[in-house]
Amino acid sequence: MTLRLALLDLAGTTVRDDGLVLDAVLAGLRAVRVPGAGPRFPALRRQADATMDRASLSVFGDLLDGDMCRARRADAAFTARLRVRLAEGMLREVPGATTTMTLLRDAGIGVGLASGFEASLHAEIVDALGWTELADVTVCPADVDGRGLPDPAMLLTAAARLDAEPADVVTAGDATSAMVAGRRAGAGLTVGVLSGAHRAAPLRAAGADAIVDSVADLPALLGLPS
Numbered sequence: 001m002t003l004r005l006a007l008l009d010l011a012g013t014t015v016r017d018d019g020l021v022l023d024a025v026l027a028g029l030r031a032v033r034v035p036g037a038g039p040r041f042p043a044l045r046r047q048a049d050a051t052m053d054r055a056s057l058s059v060f061g062d063l064l065d066g067d068m069c070r071a072r073r074a075d076a077a078f079t080a081r082l083r084v085r086l087a088e089g090m091l092r093e094v095p096g097a098t099t100t101m102t103l104l105r106d107a108g109i110g111v112g113l114a115s116g117f118e119a120s121l122h123a124e125i126v127d128a129l130g131w132t133e134l135a136d137v138t139v140c141p142a143d144v145d146g147r148g149l150p151d152p153a154m155l156l157t158a159a160a161r162l163d164a165e166p167a168d169v170v171t172a173g174d175a176t177s178a179m180v181a182g183r184r185a186g187a188g189l190t191v192g193v194l195s196g197a198h199r200a201a202p203l204r205a206a207g208a209d210a211i212v213d214s215v216a217d218l219p220a221l222l223g224l225p226s
Contacts, residue, residue, distance in 0.1 A: 003188065003222065004164035005137070006104050007155055010115035010125060012174035012196020013215055014097040020090060024081040028060060031077030032070040054177055055116040055141040055148025079118050086121075086128055093129050094195055096216025101134045103219040103226065109170075110136035112158040116148045137161045149177035152185035159185075172218055174198060176206035183207035191218065 008014050011021050030036060056078055060071035085091060101111045113135045115122050119142040126132055137158045144153035152166075159169050170189040171182040174196025182190030183206075192203030192211045200211045212221055219226060 002168055003109050003170055004168035005110045005112055005159055005162050005170070006218070007112040007114055007139075007158050007169055007171045007187075008097075008101075008215060009173035009175070009178055009193075009196075010113055010117070010122070013172060013193050014094055014101075014113065015125065015129070016092050016094050017196055018090075020082065020085050024078045024085070025056075025059065025063075027081040028056075028074035028076075028078035029063065032064065032074045034064075054150070055146060056118065057141070057146065058148055059116075075118070079121050082117070082121060083124070086124060091125060091128065094215055096214060098129075098131070098134070100215050100218050101131065103224050104222075105134065105136075107219075107222075107224045109222075110162045110164070112137040112139060112162075114139050114154050114158065114173075116141060118142065149173075149175070150180035150184070152181045155181055155185040155187060170218075170222065172212075172215055176202050179203055179206035179208045191221065 011017050057071060057075045060074040061068055064070045104111050111134055113126055117140055119140050122140045126135060126138060139154045139158045141148040144157050147153040155169060155171055156166060159166050166186040167188045169187045170191060171178060171187045172191040172193050174193045176198050179190050179192055190207055190209050192208035193215055194200060194213050203211060210221055212218060
């Protein structure tokens, strides 16, 4: 296998979550008058925890029983909340993420950054963390007609932009949906990362070829010089 592209997830994989995404989901729900207490709320929170690795608008659509008008308002509040946290300096890289990207590029492997965020927020996060020049390609659901994980469209689009075959791609993510997408796309290597949403057993069950504690461990897994 000749690797041409490493497609890395943002929140939970290269960007520390620290509960900020769930906090923004709850802010989105409050914006459409879903109470933060009461008999339904614990189930909503569990559902949000389980699905927040997907496109944010899709998550809100599910949480709000398909009411896409309310989902769009909730998603706007979600994005606004994350922008505030970004401005406050609360979104930080997973330790070693920048070094990993640098080592990948030094080895001739392109770097891609993927997320389920709205396009401008995705770009703002990448820029704020100083990764604009490190990322050869960025992709989010807006680039693929809203098809976030576990649809393989983002991986296939990122590979096509670098004239790479899916088999030339290593994808790394912290959620089962990223593993499913990697498998569906025919990625050469699908790596589960234990710094975010899901643990080793569900990541393996979803199709991970390998599990690492952190994205910082990816270069060693690929046999790259440190």
